[in-house]
Structure formats: structure tokens, C-alpha cells
Amino acid sequence: MAQLPKHLSGDQTAINEFLDKFDVFLLDCDGVLWSGDHLFPGTVETLELLRSKGKQVVFVTNNSTKSRAEYQKKLTSMGIPSSVDEIFGSAYSSAIYIARILKLPPPKNKVFVLGESGIETELKSEGIEFIGGTDPAYRRDITPEDYKGIADGSLLDDNVGIVLAGLDFHVNYLKLSHAYHYLARGAKFLATNLDSTLPNNHAFFPGAGSISISLVNMTGQQPIALGKPSQAMMDSIEGKFQFDRKRTCMVGDRLDTDIRFGIEGKLGGTLAVLTGVSKKDEWEAEGAPVIPAYYVEKLSDLRG
């Protein structure tokens, strides 16, 4: 039988041993620190405790529409002190991956973006050239001239070597047509993340993965995903922080993304919290595919 996770809540000795094992904590946000607009009590104090013990804290989110600076504003608005350097979103993850890992030789290293300004900001921060994105020239209906120019290539940029598909609230037929033709001409296919839905107003709306799936359907290709649980995101985080994986713990509420991300990344530990999507019976079930190493009812239980 698989080893069940160690329960830390209320066990000060176990909490101390747990905290001593790690130097870095990768923290999922929604479902861990807050839910929707509701900040969980004790979140700020728990983060203070970790920082006071010299731990590196990294907020890891699949949200691709916000840059780190924008996401930091969100953390501030929730009352959580943070610095931009502590934030790692899938837009930034994509930029790091393109600039520091993929490293396509110029000039054929331009990116066609299907997504919002957060992606553009992060690509700029890594000095990556791009087209598409929020450019109003692509926010319109397709015309007969577009069909012709896309088909014969005269309207395509020969230097595009990458298509990066994220969540695009302005997705349209023209952008999908451009993205498809770049892929058909051999561009690398990346996706910020593959979440099929996005929570909003306590309901679900189309997520980044439900945009890129159109391109998957047309090309038969799967993108390299730069969000959890893809290990390309872990590589990106490591590309920036150079941390020791054995001294790092992933904290999250979802077994299939957060905890799986930590386990497949061979981190020293994973901590599940019960304030979000996954429940205890998921890992207690016979043949549970993903079992965290530790769990607490809520993040603030780490304060003892």
C-alpha cells in the first residue's frame, strides 16, 4: 500500500521537522492563500513565519493573463506583502523557457502570441520579439485579402519560429488562422498552460487550454505547456532560482496539478492543503495516482 501523507496540523514537533527540511516553498495561490475574493485567516502571518525563518517563498500560478507586476498588485490587493521576484506565473515561465532554455537562433526566433498583455510584458522582460497578442491589427474579422495573404504567405512574418498560446479573451478566427499557418510552416508550439477552464464569479469560463485545443485539433500537434503540472515550468523556475530541489517543497490544493507538479519535479516534499479543490479521500482511495508527502487542513496550521 502506498505511504499516506503525514498529517502536520496540531503536531508541533512534526511541523518543526517539516520546516527544517526545506529552504524553498513553491506556493499555489487560489485555494491555498485565498478562495476567490476571500483571503484565508492567518495567510499573511504564515508567510511571515516562513520568511522569518529565512525561507524563500515563490508564488506559482498558471494565470497567464497577468505579468508578475500585475500579479503582485493582486497579491497586494488581497493584503499579502510580496515582491515581484517572488512571483512565477505561466506567462513569465513561458518567457524564461523561450529565452533561457529553447534559445532559438535569430532571426527566426520571433513569437506569434495568442494571449493578453501579461504575456507581452513578460516576453519584453526577457528581450523576446513578438507579434500578435493585443495588437489591434489582429482584433478584427478575417477578409478575403487575409485568406489570400495567409495562404500564400505574403501576410506572414518569416521570422516567426514560435507560437505561444495562452488565455486570449480576444481570440478570433483571424488569430487562429495566423497561428495555425505558423505552426504548419514549422513553428514550435508552446502553451502557457493547459487549464481547460478558469474560475470567475464562482463559475467556470474558457481557460487557456480551451483556446490552444483548436490548434491541437488542426495540426495534430501537442504544445509544450509552461504551466503546472508541466515540468517545463519547473525547469523555468529552476532556470531563474537555481534552487536545490531536495530542499524545496510544493504547496497546493490540487493533487492533479500542484502535488503532481512537485512529485514529478522530484522535489524534497509536497504539502497538500484542504482549503481548495482536492479532498482527503482522493489520496486515501485505492490506487490513488497522486499522494502528497504532507498535509494540513489549512496553510495557517503551519503556525502551530
Next chain:
Amino acid sequence: MAQLPKHLSGDQTAINEFLDKFDVFLLDCDGVLWSGDHLFPGTVETLELLRSKGKQVVFVTNNSTKSRAEYQKKLTSMGIPSSVDEIFGSAYSSAIYIARILKLPPPKNKVFVLGESGIETELKSEGIEFIGGTDPAYRRDITPEDYKGIADGSLLDDNVGIVLAGLDFHVNYLKLSHAYHYLARGAKFLATNLDSTLPNNHAFFPGAGSISISLVNMTGQQPIALGKPSQAMMDSIEGKFQFDRKRTCMVGDRLDTDIRFGIEGKLGGTLAVLTGVSKKDEWEAEGAPVIPAYYVEKLSDLRG
């Protein structure tokens, strides 16, 4: 070994026997009658021959953006005489399926349309109520009020019982959000057709199946498809023409859609033409999944 198709070209006895076996010919168009803007020589005369022998001719197309009347204009512009009653497109197929086969009890039988005017025209022809489609109210960016009203249902129509997804050149985040929420609330999921791409200017662009795939990805549901090779389309054709399947032959250039459509529909015969996508070696290959009953190099070979 599977039976290879009978080759009819140049064999007048075989052609006569073939023609005598059928009363109805279901004809795919692009790749059979024409290619792009190029009408194949002898197409008009071959259709005249079939009609002179009292055969019923039906033009069967997966194109969902055009109504039958619009498609008839296209046939006329190609120089092909036809009547609206001889045309069967996937938009009309969907309308027939909804009105004559699905028959949801009112009032919860309204359709949310993701698609163009061809679908709307055909739904109207069958007296089906619908929303969405080409309504300008849906051709815009999503707003915070939309998120709220879609999430709490106040912006949704309680009488929508069906989501019909076709090719929508104006697809956007707002429409996908509406469609998803109707499906999440239990609406039936139909698709005019599942073609992943659409030929245009001798290149490929997103097809109807690359629009509906976003909803498949979000809901985990597969739609009932009303285009070839789906048998729901055959049921729709039968719902209108009441033909004898054993006396009907499907003619097409694609084994995986046209010929498969005819075989799975248990028609009396299938005729492949070599003027389109599929080539002879496809059915000659070991373990070929789809083998037509007859083939000709080109449709006009039927003139002998």
C-alpha cells in the same frame, strides 16, 4: 483479403449495370464536381445523364455556413443546374435533425447557435427558435457584467435546450462562454460537422470541428455531429427523402468521410472518384479500413 472495388471507367457493361442498381445518388461536391474554382469537364453532362435516366441526385456537403439557397447559388455560379431540394448541407441536416428527429418538447427547445447565417436560415426553414448566431449583441468583448450574469444565469435564456456549433467566422470568448454554460446546464450538444480544417485559397483554415473542440475540451462531452461521416446526417437525409438505402449510392473523393458515410449507412453502393483527396493506394493498402464498392478515375467516366 478484402474485396477490391470494381473499376468502371471504360467498361460500358459495368457502367450500365452500376447505373441500373441505383435510384438515388448522393454526391459530394468539392473534389467530385469541381476543385476550388475549377469545374471538372463533363460534370454538367454527367449530371444530365443521371437525371435523364430518372435518378434522384442529392448534393451532400459538410459546408455549414451556407443555406441550401446560398449553396444553390454557388452551384449555379459553377455552371451546374440544380434545385434547392437537391441540396443537403450540414446546416440543413442539423435543422432536420432538431425538428424531425430530436423533437425536444417546448418551451425548452430553443437553440444557441455558434455559427453563421446559413445555420440560421435553415433553422428558420424548420420553424426552430434560436439565439446567438450572427446577432451583433454577441459579436463583442466579454464584460464584467457578462461574467456575473452568465455565472448566476441571469443573462442566460432558460429555454435553450440545444447548443449547435458550426463554423463561426466570428467566434469569440463571449460566445464560447455562453455555449459552455448552456451545456453545463444540460443543453444537448450538436455540431454541424467536425471537419478540423476548411480549404480556402488552396490552403487550410480552421474548420467547424476546431471551433466545437473548445467546448468538448471544457465539458468532456462529444457532440452529435450532423455532417459526413456521422450517421445522424444520413438519418436526416432519410428524414427528408425517404429513400431506399439499398437503391442509393454515395459518390465521393474521400474514403474517411464520403465512402465511410455510405458504408456505415448501409447504402447499396459507394463510388470513389480519384479527382480529390483519396488515392487508389489507400484502399489497396494491407488492412485498408475503408474500401469503396466501385471507382472511376473521374465522375464523367460514367458517361461511358
